[in-house]
Structure formats: structure tokens, C-alpha cells
Amino acid sequence: MHHAADLMLRQLIVLVVGCFAVLTVLAQPSDWSTLFVQAMRLKDAGQFDQAAPLAEQALVLAQAQYGPENRSVGLVLNLLGIIYTEQGRYAEAEVFLERALRIYGKWFGETSPERAGVLNNLGRLYFKWGRxxxxxxxxxxxxxxxxxxxxxxxxxxxxxxxxxxxxxxxxxxxxxxxxxxxxxxxxxxxxxxxxx
Known part of the structure; x- marks a missing residue:
């Protein structure tokens, strides 16, 4: 009798944990581009604290999907650099923007307007930083x-x-x-x- 109760309790725990895992997956988009767009909208609305974790998740997913040097990764790094700049997280923003610059240089060319856009963001960072x-x-x-x-x-x-x-x-x-x-x-x- 005691063994049957333990078995039922274990099955109930597995069921609850499984439901929680499914709900967690459904609540969090697994596509980096969906997270990126959501983070962009929040950034544009000035909601940087809400945008940052979504952009961070997008970065993890984009790197896992494409590798660390892909232009999609550069796109997310640039966004994170902008968000961190607005949050006053200047050293972190600098690292991400410099990495985005390297990626954009590789994909679009060192003098491309795409890379110039990242340079603008880095320039704004240095201005806000007082440099x-x-x-x-x-x-x-x-x-x-x-x-x-x-x-x-x-x-x-x-x-x-x-x-x-x-x-x-x-x-x-x-x-x-x-x-x-x-x-x-x-x-x-x-x-x-x-x-x-």
C-alpha cells in the first residue's frame, strides 16, 4: 500500500514537472529573431530593462544556431550595445559594440554603411561615458x-x-x-x- 502511494506521488511530480517544462517552453520563444524583434520594440519604447534580457536570450540562441561570427549575431550584439549604453553599462556595451564592429567588417566590409551604423552607436557610447x-x-x-x-x-x-x-x-x-x-x-x- 505504501509502495503504491509513493509510486502515485512520483508520477504526480513527474506530471507537474513536465507540465511546467512545457509551459516554460511555450512562454519563451525559441527563435532568436522573435526575441530580437521584441527587444527592439521595447528598446524603441525606452523600456531598456525589459529589452535587455530578451536581447541576451536572442544572442545565446543566435550564437547557438549560427556560430559566434555570423552577421545575425552581430545584429544582436549591436542591439545589446545600444541597450547597455542606455542603462549606463558602458564597459559591457563597449565589448559588444566592438565585437559587432569586427563581425560587420567581415560580412559587409570595413568601410560599409552597415559598419558605420555600429560606429555611430560606439560614438554615442563614448559620448555618454564622457570619453x-x-x-x-x-x-x-x-x-x-x-x-x-x-x-x-x-x-x-x-x-x-x-x-x-x-x-x-x-x-x-x-x-x-x-x-x-x-x-x-x-x-x-x-x-x-x-x-x-
């Missing part, structure tokens, strides 16, 4: 790559120009700050995203 000379050098590099890819009058240069203006303002180089801000203001606006 203005680093920010200036990185943002100037990004600006040069965007100009090379799109020409001097593209709206795609605006972000680099505006960040450089902020850096020069923080460095007390007011004339340069004004010049970059004016140049950014003269560029055409970015195209509006189409409404669904």
Missing part, C-alpha cells in the same frame, strides 16, 4: 564612411553630424559644434516610414 576624444574619432570615421557610401548631402549623415555637434559642445569647441549642427539641419529629412 569625448574617443567619441569624436569614432563619429568622424562613421561620417566618412556614410559620405563615401551616400554622398555629402544624404539624410543618412544626419545622426553622425548631430552627435559630433554634441561632442564638440561638450568639449567646449563651440564653433565646430555650431558648424556640424548647421550642416545636419541642411540635410533633407529622412523618408517617413509608410503607415500600415
Amino acid at each position: 569625448y576624444a574617443h567619441a569624436e574619432a569614432i563619429l568622424q570615421q562613421a561620417l566618412a564612411f556614410f559620405e563615401q557610401a551616400y554622398g555629402p548631402h544624404s539624410h543618412r549623415l544626419r545622426y553622425s553630424l548631430e552627435r559630433l555637434s554634441e561632442v564638440y559642445q561638450a568639449m567646449g569647441r563651440i564653433e565646430e559644434a555650431r558648424r556640424y549642427a548647421e550642416r545636419a539641419a541642411q540635410l533633407p529629412p529622412p523618408p517617413q516610414a509608410s503607415q500600415p
Whole structure:
């Protein structure tokens, strides 16, 4: 009798643990891209504390699926670098953004606009970190790559120009700050995203 009760209890425990495991799997998407999109939406809404764990899970899954040097991994690293920058986790953000730079250089080319976008994010990190000379050098590099890819009058240069203006303002180089801000203001606006 005692043995039958133990057996039933063990079966009940296995059933409960199994149900919990199934619910856990269903509650957490196993596709890195689904997690990435969710993290992006939260990041865009300014909800960085909620975005970070999703992006971290996306990174683990993308690395497991594609290996550590895939461009999808670079995409997630870049996102994590942005999120960590906004959270004030500057050293971690730097590691992820530098790794994303290496991956983007390998996949898209060292002077590609894709890599320049990561440079912009690294420049913003250094600006927020108070490392203005680093920010200036990185943002100037990004600006040069965007100009090379799109020409001097593209709206795609605006972000680099505006960040450089902020850096020069923080460095007390007011004339340069004004010049970059004016140049950014003269560029055409970015195209509006189409409404669904």
C-alpha cells in the first residue's frame, strides 16, 4: 500500500514537472529573431530593462544556431550595445559594440554603411561615458564612411553630424559644434516610414 502511494506521488511530480517544462517552453520563444524583434520594440519604447534580457536570450540562441561570427549575431550584439549604453553599462556595451564592429567588417566590409551604423552607436557610447576624444574619432570615421557610401548631402549623415555637434559642445569647441549642427539641419529629412 505504501509502495503504491509513493509510486502515485512520483508520477504526480513527474506530471507537474513536465507540465511546467512545457509551459516554460511555450512562454519563451525559441527563435532568436522573435526575441530580437521584441527587444527592439521595447528598446524603441525606452523600456531598456525589459529589452535587455530578451536581447541576451536572442544572442545565446543566435550564437547557438549560427556560430559566434555570423552577421545575425552581430545584429544582436549591436542591439545589446545600444541597450547597455542606455542603462549606463558602458564597459559591457563597449565589448559588444566592438565585437559587432569586427563581425560587420567581415560580412559587409570595413568601410560599409552597415559598419558605420555600429560606429555611430560606439560614438554615442563614448559620448555618454564622457570619453569625448574617443567619441569624436569614432563619429568622424562613421561620417566618412556614410559620405563615401551616400554622398555629402544624404539624410543618412544626419545622426553622425548631430552627435559630433554634441561632442564638440561638450568639449567646449563651440564653433565646430555650431558648424556640424548647421550642416545636419541642411540635410533633407529622412523618408517617413509608410503607415500600415
